[in-house]
Amino acid sequence: MADANYTSARTIRLQAIAPVATAAFLFGISFGAVATTAGFGIESALVMSATTFGGAAQVGSAAVLAAGGGALSAILAGVLLNLRYLPMGVTASTAYRGPWYSRAAQAQLLGDETWALSRTPDGGHDARLLLQAGATVFVVWLAGTAIGVVAFKDVSVEAWGLDMVSPAIFFALLWNQLDSPRTRVAALTAVAVALVLVPFTPAGVPIAVASLVCLMGLVK
Amino acid sequence: MSAVWWVVVVLGVITVVIKAAGPVALGNWTPSDKAKRVLALVSPVVLSALIAVQVFTSGQHFQLDERAAGLGAALVALLLKAPLLVVVLVAVAATAVTRALV
Numbered sequence: 001m002a003d004a005n006y007t008s009a010r011t012i013r014l015q016a017i018a019p020v021a022t023a024a025f026l027f028g029i030s031f032g033a034v035a036t037t038a039g040f041g042i043e044s045a046l047v048m049s050a051t052t053f054g055g056a057a058q059v060g061s062a063a064v065l066a067a068g069g070g071a072l073s074a075i076l077a078g079v080l081l082n083l084r085y086l087p088m089g090v091t092a093s094t095a096y097r098g099p100w101y102s103r104a105a106q107a108q109l110l111g112d113e114t115w116a117l118s119r120t121p122d123g124g125h126d127a128r129l130l131l132q133a134g135a136t137v138f139v140v141w142l143a144g145t146a147i148g149v150v151a152f153k154d155v156s157v158e159a160w161g162l163d164m165v166s167p168a169i170f171f172a173l174l175w176n177q178l179d180s181p182r183t184r185v186a187a188l189t190a191v192a193v194a195l196v197l198v199p200f201t202p203a204g205v206p207i208a209v210a211s212l213v214c215l216m217g218l219v220k
Numbered sequence: 221m222s223a224v225w226w227v228v229v230v231l232g233v234i235t236v237v238i239k240a241a242g243p244v245a246l247g248n249w250t251p252s253d254k255a256k257r258v259l260a261l262v263s264p265v266v267l268s269a270l271i272a273v274q275v276f277t278s279g280q281h282f283q284l285d286e287r288a289a290g291l292g293a294a295l296v297a298l299l300l301k302a303p304l305l306v307v308v309l310v311a312v313a314a315t316a317v318t319r320a321l322v
Contacts, residue, residue, distance in 0.1 A: 019303055019304040019305040020304060022305050023304060023305060023308045026308065026312075038224065039222070039223070039224050040224050041224075044224050044225055044228045047228050047229075047232065048227075048228045048231070048232060050232075051228070051231075051232030051233070051235060051236060052228075052231050052232050052235045053235070054235065056270060056274070057231065057235065061227055061231060065223060065224065065227065070223065071223040071226040071227050071230075074223070074227045074231075075226070075227055075230050075231050075234075078227065078231040078234075078235070079231060079234050079235075079238075082231075082234075082235045082238055082239075083238065084266045084270075085235070085238050085239045086238055086241060086242060087242075087259075087262045087266070088242075088262060088263075088266065089238070089239055089240070089241060089242030089243055090242040090246065090259065090262075091259040091262055091263070092242070092243065093242045093243040093246045093249055094249065094250070094251060096243045100244045100247075103240075103243040103244055104240035104243065104244050106243065107239045107240045107242070107243040107244075108236060108239055108240070110239050112266075112267070112270070115263070116263050116267060119263055121260070122256055122260065123251070123255075123256040123257070123258075123259035123260035123261075123262075124251075124256075124259070158319065159316065159319060159320075160312070160316050161286075161290060161311070161312040161313065161314070161315035161316030161317075161319065162312060163274075163287065163315070164275075164287055164290040164291075164294075164308075164311045164312050164314075164315040165308055165311075165312060166270075166274065167270070167271045167274040167275050167287070167290075167291065167294075167311070168290065168291075168294045168307055168308040168310075168311035168312065169304065169308055170267045170270050170271050170274075171267075171271055171291065171294050171295075171298070171307070171311075172294070172298060172304045172307040172308070173263075173267060173304075174263075174264055174267040174268055174271065175298045177263055177264045177267070178264060182261070183260075183261065183264045186261045186264060186265050187264045187265060187267075187268035188268070189265075190264075190265040190266070190268045190269040190272075191268050191269060191271075191272040193269070194269035194272050194273050195272050195273070195276065195277070195282070198273065198277045198280055198281075198282065199280050199281065199282075200280075201280075203279075203280075206269065206273055207266065207269045207270055207273060210265060210266075210268075210269035211262065211265055211266050211269065213261070213265045213269075214258050214259070214261035214262045214265045215258060216261060217254070217256075217257035217258035217259070217260060217261045218254060218257070218258060220254075220257075
């Protein structure tokens with residue numbers, strides 16, 4: 001019986017991970033394709049996917065370079081877009097075990113999709129799901145990046161609608177989280193805050209500031 | 221070093237530090253009820269802000285275009301309880317088709 005339970009829990013995790021991994025693979029391909037337009041080669045695109053490992057920041061900074069912006073503005077856009085990993089790392093922190101270097105290493109697998117997927121209703125995370133999904137997405141993200149750079153070099157990301165891959169993943173994950181009036185109000189407030197800031201601030205700032213809306217949780 | 225490599229290396233190092241900061245600083249932390257309420261809101265808040273910026277803006281401008289059609293199609297798929305991958309494919313297809321037609 002214990003074996004059967006173990007297998008079914010693993011099956012459930014696999015069923016949760018598979019669609020997210022497939023979507024991340026498509027997203028990786030679109031990053032690879034965008035990166036070639038910004039002057040990336042296969043090595044630089046892969047190193048970025050392995051270290052920055054955050055689709056929005058990677059596409060964002062590559063887009064700045066492609067648009068003729070300098071390295072500094074591209075770095076700034078990427079850093080600001082990845083600032084959300086600070087509060088996200090805090091929530092994920094409850095799932096990591098072990099000494100500091102092990103926790104630091106586990107945290108590198110953190111990504112939007114897997115972090116949202118492993119979320120539990122109390123604001124914590126399913127540790128096993130977080131790490132297994134993170135490792136799976138890491139691998140397919142690198143594979144997608146490589147295929148995007150090599151095979152989709154001259155393909156228009158926009159003509160194929162691939163720029164909608166990541167917002168659609170985020171939307172599907174968000175959909176399952178809008179489980180209370182408070183969550184819905186917070187989500188809509190964050191949308192308003194982000195959109196109001198867009199004309200006045202550099203890329204990334206609107207999302208970083210909007211993430212502060214979570215402080216609504218301080219009020220009971 | 222080319223601009224691309226500067227971005228790859230500097231952004232990579234900073235991101236590694238950002239991701240490690242919380243888990244390293246907090247150790248084996250158990251959040252209070254108040255902290256849990258805040259943490260529970262981080263995900264919906266970040267995801268909704270990301271979606272809004274990715275779909276309704278272009279650079280520093282608002283822009284209502286084919287991406288909104290893709291998001292609308294995703295919403296219909298979600299209301300019909302479609303699985304994640306179907307939602308993504310529907311959004312991609314709707315955006316591509318709208319772009320081809322308009």
